[in-house]
Amino acid sequence: MDLYFLRSKRLGFRSWREQDLSLAIGLWGDPEVMRLIDARPKLSDEDVKQLLQKQIATEREHRIQYWPMFLLEDGDHVGCCGLRPHDLPRRIYELGIHIRSSFWRRGLAEEATSTLIDYAFGKLGAAALFAGHNPNNNASRRLLEKLGFQYTHKQFYAPTGLEHPSYILRRSMTR
Numbered sequence: 001m002d003l004y005f006l007r008s009k010r011l012g013f014r015s016w017r018e019q020d021l022s023l024a025i026g027l028w029g030d031p032e033v034m035r036l037i038d039a040r041p042k043l044s045d046e047d048v049k050q051l052l053q054k055q056i057a058t059e060r061e062h063r064i065q066y067w068p069m070f071l072l073e074d075g076d077h078v079g080c081c082g083l084r085p086h087d088l089p090r091r092i093y094e095l096g097i098h099i100r101s102s103f104w105r106r107g108l109a110e111e112a113t114s115t116l117i118d119y120a121f122g123k124l125g126a127a128a129l130f131a132g133h134n135p136n137n138n139a140s141r142r143l144l145e146k147l148g149f150q151y152t153h154k155q156f157y158a159p160t161g162l163e164h165p166s167y168i169l170r171r172s173m174t175r
Helices: 016-027 045-061 108-122 137-148
Strands: 009-014 066-071 078-088 092-099 127-134 150-157 162-170
Touching: 009 078, 009 108, 016 045, 016 078, 045 078, 066 092, 066 150, 078 108, 078 127, 092 108, 108 127, 137 162
Parallel strands: 092 127
Antiparallel strands: 009 066, 066 078, 078 092, 127 162, 150 162
C-alpha cells in the first residue's frame, strides 16, 4: 500500500497520526514558522499536541486536514498543506500551508498548493477555495495571486489578532 494518498512532482501527502508529535513539534514548535500564524512567541509542546489532535479530529469529522507532506526523494518532513472547512454547505474549503523554515524558498509552497487546488476541485468537488494570510506575509500574498486567488476582504484572525487579507478561488477561475 502506498504511504501517500496524494503526490506531486517532489512531495507526498499523508494523514497526521498520533505518533507524529515529534514532526508536529518540528513544524509548529518553530517560532520562525509560527511568527506570522500565531501571536504567541513560541508554542509549547502541549500547544502543538493540541494542534495535531485538532488536525486528526478534522479529518475524522470532515475527511480533510492540513496533511503532512514529505519529500519523495528522501522522506524528509517538509510541513503541511491542506484544507479545512470554511463554508461546507456551499462546498467552500479553506486552503492553508505551513512549511518548515529549512525548506523555504524552494518552490515547494506553490507545488503543494497547486496540487491541493487540483485535489479540492477534482476529487472533492469543491465549488471554491478560501485563503487568507497575515498582512505582513508578502510571500503568501504573492503566492495566492500567482495561483489565481482574488482578494475579497479583510477578516479578523484571532490567533494573530490582526485583520488578514482574504481571497477566493472559484472552480471557474482555475486554469
